[in-house]
Amino acid sequence: MSTELSQRLVQLFRWSDPGPESSHLVSDISGWWRDPYVLTEIGPALVAPFRAAAPTVVVSPAVTGLLLGPLAATALGVGFVPAHKPADGRQPPGPTTWAQSTPDFRGRRITLGVRDRHLGPGDRVLVVDDWLATGAQVRALYQLCAARGAETVGTAVVVTDCPPQVNAELRVRALLDADRLGS
Numbered sequence: 001m002s003t004e005l006s007q008r009l010v011q012l013f014r015w016s017d018p019g020p021e022s023s024h025l026v027s028d029i030s031g032w033w034r035d036p037y038v039l040t041e042i043g044p045a046l047v048a049p050f051r052a053a054a055p056t057v058v059v060s061p062a063v064t065g066l067l068l069g070p071l072a073a074t075a076l077g078v079g080f081v082p083a084h085k086p087a088d089g090r091q092p093p094g095p096t097t098w099a100q101s102t103p104d105f106r107g108r109r110i111t112l113g114v115r116d117r118h119l120g121p122g123d124r125v126l127v128v129d130d131w132l133a134t135g136a137q138v139r140a141l142y143q144l145c146a147a148r149g150a151e152t153v154g155t156a157v158v159v160t161d162c163p164p165q166v167n168a169e170l171r172v173r174a175l176l177d178a179d180r181l182g183s
């Protein structure tokens with residue numbers, strides 16, 4: 001990744017205070033999307049470590065993944081498959097394979113679903129997301145891909161906050177470690 005991109009990712013990131021009802025700050029990554037350089041460069045930077053693995057498809061979880069995943073897929077010249085979260089209030093139509101995560105960074109067990117007709121044997125999946133905290137949602141996506149007979153080549157994220165052993169287990173490549181962003 002270029003120094004310019006990593007500097008902009010850090011400079012454009014904000015921690016946001018949701019108010020007295022919240023005990024913690026929340027990440028604000030909206031500045032990344034507003035910057036044309038980041039928007040152009042982030043997809044190619046995410047996929048660069050995985051080009052040799054020849055992914056055939058990018059899979060990303062809703063909702064931020066619906067923006068980031070297509071940027072990565074376009075950079076690879078492959079298609080994109082969203083992992084739906086019915087908790088959002090919308091059910092994907094047609095046959096769908098489901099997986100449930102272990103508790104994620106907010107203690108939530110997230111149900112994720114991928115349309116059967118978009119993923120199957122012969123696919124080599126690159127998972128793409130903005131942030132890895134516990135790795136719970138990515139692990140559930142790996143289970144989901146395996147249930148469809150697809151192979152996972154790894155996970156590309158912008159920021160990882162995971163311990164090294166989790167990054168290694170999930171074959172994670174990140175553009176930034178969370179400690180670059182302070183708190």
Ligand SMILES: O=P(O)(O)OC[C@H]1O[C@H](OP(=O)(O)OP(=O)(O)O)[C@H](O)[C@@H]1O
Nearest residue numbers: 062063064104105132133134135136137
């Ligand atoms: O490593 P984990 O503990 O699994 O958590 C990481 C996930 O949590 C966040 O998504 P969230 O579910 O908040 O959805 P969002 O994209 O709507 O922010 C983030 O975008 C990752 O997808």
